[in-house]
Amino acid sequence: MxxxxxxxxxxxxxxxxxxxxxxxxxxxxxxxxxxxxxxxxxxxxxxxxxxxxxxxxxxxxxxxxxxxxxxxxxxxxxxxxxxxxxxxxxxxxxxxxxxxxxxxxxxxxxxxxxxxxxxxxxxxxxxxxxxxxxxxxxxxxxxxxxxxxxxxxxxxxxxxxCHPWRPALIDAPPAPIAAGTSEWLRHDGGLVEIGRDVHQRNAAETGFAFDNEGPRHRVWLEPFEIASRLVTCGDFLRFIDDGGYREPRWWLSDGWATVQQQGWKAPLYWVADGDDAGRADSADGSGSGSGSGSGSRWSVFGLHGLRPMDPAAPVMQLSFYEATAFAEWAGARLPSEPEWEAASALPGMAQLADQAWQWTRSAYHPYPGFRPLEGAASEYNGKFMVGQLVLRGGSLATPPGHTRPTYRNFFPPAARWQFTGLRLARDARPRTETPA
Incomplete structure (x- = not known):
């Protein structure tokens, strides 16, 4: 040893x-x-x-x-x-x-x-x-x-x-979110390494990792661009006001069917002024504000209770379906998980793990060469590698020190009671050459 x-x-x-x-x-x-x-x-x-x-x-x-x-x-x-x-x-x-x-x-x-x-x-x-x-x-x-x-x-x-009082879990005002401009950061792609060698500690990789984070392996990435910050509530409000929940062309087929079945009109915990039907009181947690959004003032229920929506705050409690619909509406897409991990080291990347988990476009599958832990712990991750989408980063509810760039969270695409948001990505624009 x-x-x-x-x-x-x-x-x-x-x-x-x-x-x-x-x-x-x-x-x-x-x-x-x-x-x-x-x-x-x-x-x-x-x-x-x-x-x-x-x-x-x-x-x-x-x-x-x-x-x-x-x-x-x-x-x-x-x-x-x-x-x-x-x-x-x-x-x-x-x-x-x-x-x-x-x-x-x-x-x-x-x-x-x-x-x-x-x-x-x-x-x-x-x-x-x-x-x-x-x-x-x-x-x-x-x-x-x-x-x-x-x-x-x-x-x-x-x-x-679900309670009519909507009581606060934390009896204090939330920390203010510093407004910042999101910029497109370029990654030139190429052959990159992602993941961890999780079955042994070595000098290059210290600290804990779950078995699903490995093994470390190489993937090829085409050049891409990724947003430096998360999509905000103000950004998402424009999607709502533009009829985002009423226009099927932005949605995946399963997502649009879910919107129709569950009556989604806004993110979970968004409540339009004068609308007390916004509690997440349905059996599957699908309830949302019933206001159209247009011309409405919104409040958002969170750990600090029901408070006026902060346009600068990252939008949260989004399903994968809502995240992909917004990205389509915005003329962008979600990053793949290899793109997200490779981009996490770029200068300028903000809000990586302290606000909201970020949906990726990657299915939760085993990495090449994956093997689970031995014994009873073998059931910890591997058997869930079907029907789930990967999220990266961390959230304001994640314990400090628990996350790392290789962390693979996962949920089914309709789940939206977690602190889940999104970061946009797109294929890289061609570089413009400076004339000689």
Missing amino acids: SDHDLPLPRRDLARRFEAVRRHTLTLTEPLSAEDQAAQSMPDASPAKWHQAHTSWFFEALLLRPHLPGYRPLDESFHFLFNSYYEGLGPRHPRPQRGLLTRPSLDEVRAYRRHVDSHIRQLIDSCTDAVWAAIAPTLELGLHHEQQHQELLLTDALHLLS
């Missing part, structure tokens, strides 16, 4: 474990026990369930197989809080997680404390050989919990959007 293949030091990973676990509880502080038990749609999960499931992950993948004499707090939790790990047994149906009124929130918190104390015991007591085997799974569990921290926020936001 080389120095670069060694697991992270115990003390460092133990500190990270404490910090990540504590942050999950911090995120739930504004939520009542009732808030944390409710499920607003099948794709969302109660905050209580997120807290229990992230504990289940450490218990199922680390404590049960690696801590001698470990005794679960409650054997039934193994069934209740499994998400999709078929190899670890049956599970409670996802659409019915909101029916789990028991265990109580207090009992879930006790479950977290039980798991935490035994993870500390495992870290302190295991041999070096066991540590080398379990440290990658422990690190995976921390990044898994950070993913659920973002999901906890997006799911809670959807839940609160």
Whole structure:
């Protein structure tokens, strides 16, 4: 084993474990026990369930197989809080997680404390050989919990959007968005490398990566241009005012059918003044403001409650269908994920990972030579590589330090309750030569 293949030091990973676990509880502080038990749609999960499931992950993948004499707090939790790990047994149906009124929130918190104390015991007591085997799974569990921290926020936001009060999750004004002009940045294309060699640490690639981020490989790119900033609410309002949701020519066939079926007229959480039908109160989270947009003043519901739309803020809660329709209307397109990753290093690229996840035009497929993690963690990513589109970047709800340029997020094309937006791209214009 080389120095670069060694697991992270115990003390460092133990500190990270404490910090990540504590942050999950911090995120739930504004939520009542009732808030944390409710499920607003099948794709969302109660905050209580997120807290229990992230504990289940450490218990199922680390404590049960690696801590001698470990005794679960409650054997039934193994069934209740499994998400999709078929190899670890049956599970409670996802659409019915909101029916789990028991265990109580207090009992879930006790479950977290039980798991935490035994993870500390495992870290302190295991041999070096066991540590080398379990440290990658422990690190995976921390990044898994950070993913659920973002999901906890997006799911809670959807839940609160269904309430007539539209209560704020964060009782403070949002940070102002600095207005900036978006410019076209050129990438000359050619043979580029993307992805990570994720199955071993090496000197060139430090830090964590999920298995779906690798292996590193080469792709050929034609010259392209990409916007330096994200599409704003003001930009998207012009699309609405130009009849964007009424004109089928901008839309993919499936997208237009979804618009008609769901009655979309604006991004999720946009509410036209005087329109109280804008709550995301449909079973699939498809509700939106019913105003036409033209001549209307809009408000947007977010983590800070319902506030007047900021034209300079990046537009969010967009489906892939809406993103592609806007790009078509704007005479542009979405970037492919190799284009996005290659462009992420360009000088002038702004709002890469701190505002909204950015839809790409790439299907979520395995990279050449992809192989999943071993054991139960093999189900983490690979089995979802069908029917999904890749998003790149990060969002204002993503925990700090969780993202990187190779990160591959993914959702089905109609999903729009996440902090998802877009960045435009286009084929490069021919260079103009200066006369001699």
